[in-house]
Amino acid sequence: MDCRLWTHVYASKSIKSTSAGRRNCGPYGFKKGEAIVFDNETFLLQDNIAAKHKFAAKDFALGDPVTMYGVLVGKAMLPISRGGLISTANLKHAASDYSGRTKQYTWTPPDVSKWQNRTFNGYLRPDGKVGTANYWLFVPTVFCENRNLEVIKDALTRELGYAKSQKYQNQTRQLVELYKQSGSAEAVANTDFKLFTEKLETKRVFENIDGIKFLTHQGGCGGTRQDSEILSKLLVGYMDHPNVAGVTILSLGCQHLQYDQMQQHIRERNPNFNKPVYFYEQQTSQSEEHLLGEAIKQTFIGLIEANKQTRQPAPLSKLVLGVKCGGSDGFSGISANPALGYAADLVVALGGSVLLAEFPELNGVEQELVDRSVDDETANKFIRLMKGYSAQAQAVGSGFDMNPSPGNIKDGLITDAIKSAGAAKKGGTAPVADVLDYTEPVRKPGLSLVCTPGNDVEATTGKAGSGANVIVFTTGLGTPTGNPVCPVVKISTNTKLAQRMADIIDLDTGDIITGEATIESKGEEILEFCIKVASGEVTPKAVQLGQDDFIPWKRGVSL
Template identity: 70%
Template sequence: MRHLLKVHPSDNVIVALTDLSKGQTLTYEGETYILQDNIQQKHKFVTEDLNTGDPVIMYGVLVGKAMHPIPKGGLIHTQNLKHAAADYSGKQKDYTWTPPDVSKWNDRTFMGYHRSDGRVGTANYWLFVPTVFCENRNLEVIKEALNKELGYGQSEKYKNYTRQLISMYESGQSPDTMLSADLSLQEEMFHTKRLFPNIDGIKFLTHQGGCGGTRQDSAVLSKLLASYADHPNVAGVTVLSLGCQHLQMDDFKQEIFQRNSKFDKPLLMFEQQKSQSEESLISEAIKQTFVHLVKANTQQRQPAPLSKMVLGVKCGGSDGFSGISANPAVGYAADLLVGLGGTVLLAEFPELCGVEQELADRCINKEIAAKFVHLMKSYNAQAESVGSGFHANPSPGNIRDGLITDAIKSAGAAKKGGTAPIVDVLDYTEPATKPGLNLVCTPGNDVEATTGKTASGSTLILFTTGLGTPTGNPVCPVIKVATNSDLARRMADIIDIDTGDIITGQTTIEQKGEEILEYCIRAASGLEKIKSVELGQDDFIPWKRGVSL
């Protein structure tokens, strides 16, 4: 078992891979350190005496400055280190990339759903979309009517659990007896067979927008909903509108065809204020959707080259191991996919703070780098205008597990994108059209980021986590990658891949990256039971372009 790791040769901090004790003497790369503090696993100590204002370097970049003197072997924490990041501008130097060897995947395919515009989905969903929050209740009624009857309902075990409590109450048993009772959580299956085996699910994008707020909010929401309607994992769309809201049906339809002039999926549109009654609206929407589901079910998976895969990379509930196990392993898988002609989307702009210049230099031209710099600076300025900023991004959980500053968090988060050149920078909801690594402007917030990444075209998302998070997406399967094996064991019901063996030295980043790519190929073919999909974690939060980190 390894105890220490210096991530980059120029770093002046070392990561503790196990819990270390004050006074312990350790030798690393020929240098001896006497620890001045207890160092918990995932936290860091400095390799030299630091004075007030001295820089702290990790991942080879500035991640903070000492607020007080820190002795060699001393722990860095929020009381002695403040966030700092290097300034940045446009592209300053050329970037040369040597792709990894991808020869053994050159002839590989995945089994996907081919769309008429040439894109390939990894799943086949039917989508219900409200143009305004007033229709959320009607969507819930339709969801209740369709999902269980067609075989897409969730487990009944918690309903059965509640029934047991009701039975105890009705029989006169006391609350203390109920609390101490060993109740059953066995599955109670209602309908195990799908009526439409080639339809992976019926999804409902309920939201709180479409009216009220600003017209700009509704315009952004229209682009977002249009991107989901156009998504390659979607077979068809049913749209419900009230009629008087900001986001009008015609505007939404126009947004779809502006995005994709070749859009030819079924688009069923219903307006409640033109309907005879709520009952007629809902029954007609169910009937027409059912008929089109019959047609959509005729689509079947067909072989597709790996170049047709669009992989989103995301982290959430991050810890001090994220940047040294799961994120670089996902980054290596991303490099493999780029080498095969595929597309990778790296988002979360607040979590690219401190590595902006490196990313700008990786852009393939000055125009793309300038767009990235503009989006980053305007986003941060907006946050600072209300008294915040990118520096406020780390959560209490991040900090407890070793991510002391945003720059430390960000430098590790950026590793998910690998090392490939950046071929494009996309604003929120802009579609990815260029194979290779793309940057997508979204918040760092888990659901807002996955929502936005899917809008740009991700057909699979690799989501790394060190603390655990149940985030999913309605139409893009979200694969959870644990940074440590303890998490993978404790939250096995939500974790798909464990990269903790990188920390213990049992495998390498490259080997784990290859394993992750193989998992993605199986997942894209419908051959893996992805936990977020199995649990129905269909999280969807539109970003209003306000201050969200």
């Protein structure tokens, strides 16, 4: 197979990349015995080096520190020869300690003159926030109401024009008919799947309502009171989200999470909250049938009013960009993440906000983020949250070093510090303007750090709960993740993935790897795509596929 491959070089300096040019690569990126020339140095490879993996740029003795991107990412467990493969067999996780600010950070923003007078078409809310979509939200206070929400979902989504393609239902129907006719499993097995790609053509009843969303969850009762309080704040964050026009709440009645608790959290979060909220409690209702019928009727009336809202021009400073990576690979830190980081810097320079979360995947770059903090209060809050999270994980026999998944390791991210060094790049280089605990709303323009797990859905759930109105998600392996109220843009680190999983990928940064594009040019392309998404001109694949993933974090140990 003819291909262009890159490799990473370890040394006591930042990671670098070099192209092997066109070659017959076989199953390896580079073969043992090849000479790689980089930066006027020649490296004779001692092992086969798979694509996305790394080789040593110097000899390492047992216990020597190994650095990448200028930070400590591990220690040698065995001697490693210059040109030798870096692997889980010879490298263990290590990260530098961190403390308070050690220097004053200065930042030169990128040139944003070409976007200075640009706008996006969003939904202007009375409290000053701007939505990139217009949804009606159903919220259960407790898992006992999930079934009732499913009944309402079945009743509303198809009739109002929000049902997704029926091709799988059509497939099942035709398989049933085929089986009835033939009585044969062989006949079914030999049927071409292409027969079943019929799409459902529906027209929305409410043209200005982008969808009706349902936040089913497993909480609200049976756990600790702290669990219910955190869930309440998260649900309130979604109710207060600029992409939400109105809310219908279903409650059982006897659960820990009470509606008056949610009302208190609404007042604390946003004293100017004025969206319509319809509340129904099953244990005080005449019957389940009456409860559901009234909820559907009142919601329909609410949708009539919400449909009167239309998109209006808004400055790009109203963008709240959540940045996320998942299913990461060895290319993440040199293509998609730095490109997204450049887009994030553009948003900050335009007066917008950027949310960088996933605290377990900032392990090893803490001191850099501390030093980028605008003041000691911000830095100290990050330190407190980070150390508390780490201690909680260690207390149950885990730790940040256990974060990389088998897929990460297979594709070159063999320690958490290696993963973190690349993951942090999606936040760009702007000063850290604020630090938010889980469920806290975005308060300031600029870059904010948000305390969430690295878990893909828990992290995106948390970012939307803090107010992100567009989330950009980079992936090297392919991750089918979205969010109920916030559009999620999916970016691949490599072109093979973009071609293989074109149904979930919106943008490809693989041309950075091949040298056909720059980090800056792709960052600008990402920003332009986000403006179109925020204006409703482009619908991301995650939204098209109905990837409405929602998992609250119970503040237990989740990496």
